[in-house]
Amino acid sequence: MEIADLITWFEEWANPAWSENWDNCGWQVEPGILQQPARVLVCLTPTLAVMHEAIACNANLIFAHHPLIFNPPKSLRRGEAIADMVRLAFTKNIGIYSAHTNFDQVQDGTADVLAQILELKDVTPIVPTQNGLGYGRVGILQPLMTLKELLAVIHTRLAPPNLIVSPTADLHQEISRVAVLGGSGASYISAVVKTGASAYLTSDCKFHQFQESRDRGLVLIDAGHYATERPACDRLVQKLRSLNLDWVQLSDQDEDFRQVLP
Structure with a gap:
């Protein structure tokens, strides 16, 4: 091609x-x-x-x-x-x-891939744009998980260098409705609250955005920009391979520009 x-x-x-x-x-x-x-x-x-x-x-x-x-x-x-x-x-x-x-908006784009990784059901966009597409995804965990179990799944499947979570979060809280948005998604907190989600996985969240989420009853989970968007690049490679291109590969030199020191 x-x-x-x-x-x-x-x-x-x-x-x-x-x-x-x-x-x-x-x-x-x-x-x-x-x-x-x-x-x-x-x-x-x-x-x-x-x-x-x-x-x-x-x-x-x-x-x-x-x-x-x-x-x-x-x-x-x-x-x-x-x-x-x-x-x-x-x-x-x-x-x-x-x-x-x-x-970001399309099926198998950045948000959709995150929803698939968490195996969310009955998924819809957080903010619809056109033809059923839009920014972010919100869906149901089946079976539901405790917050501790959800964080363990995120660690295992996304391999972020660290997770930043709302400080007052109850790790034993049962989570059934989860919102996700790859990359910088803190500006969508109000829209996420309106979906009824209990937890929101995104990245690049600031101090006061964690405060806002806490005050509005939303557990905010920051897994980092790289970890939340890189999986969609891998999915794109899979799609391109189905086209029988001459050659396609996911970069080995892609970088996470944040380093977490022990």
Whole structure:
């Protein structure tokens, strides 16, 4: 399958037009590779380490969840990460494509994969957008679990470096309704409360957002940005392999930019 056909297939599933106004989905760098057979390296975040991995693997497309370029750069200078990524993309003929908030909304996107990992039932979006899609997912645990059991499942299946949990949470509390949203989901706390969820798995939560959740009777669980979004990248690789591409692989150089010291 040529890269142009691959992108057409993907955009029929996760239309970049669905992305938020502040976002930058779609082509980040396209050095003239559309008619080449697709050799795809999938990653969460496009970094120089991922670029060098793509070069070593003879990949011609880095397919990333996070955009390389969020804000228009005022200059491009050697030694700066974005500039060096763009330079290598053109000199090595490696495209960089991003699917961000459009990928968050769709079936088998970031939120849906989290819901599947926790085996939630009767799943619906936290905030619907269109055609039954939307941001986040909320569903039922069957059988229900104590909070302690739920945290153990999250540790086992997501392997986060740590979990940050509401301090007054009762570990023996029975949890039946759970909300999930990969990446930075603290701004959805009010929407989650309206769903009737007892616990909310997301990341990048601040001090006062834990306070807000506690005051509103919601157990907030922060598993980290990487742990909550990387599984969807793995699922994307599985989907791409079903297309019989020339080559596709999940990056070994993807990084969790937070380190928890013992």
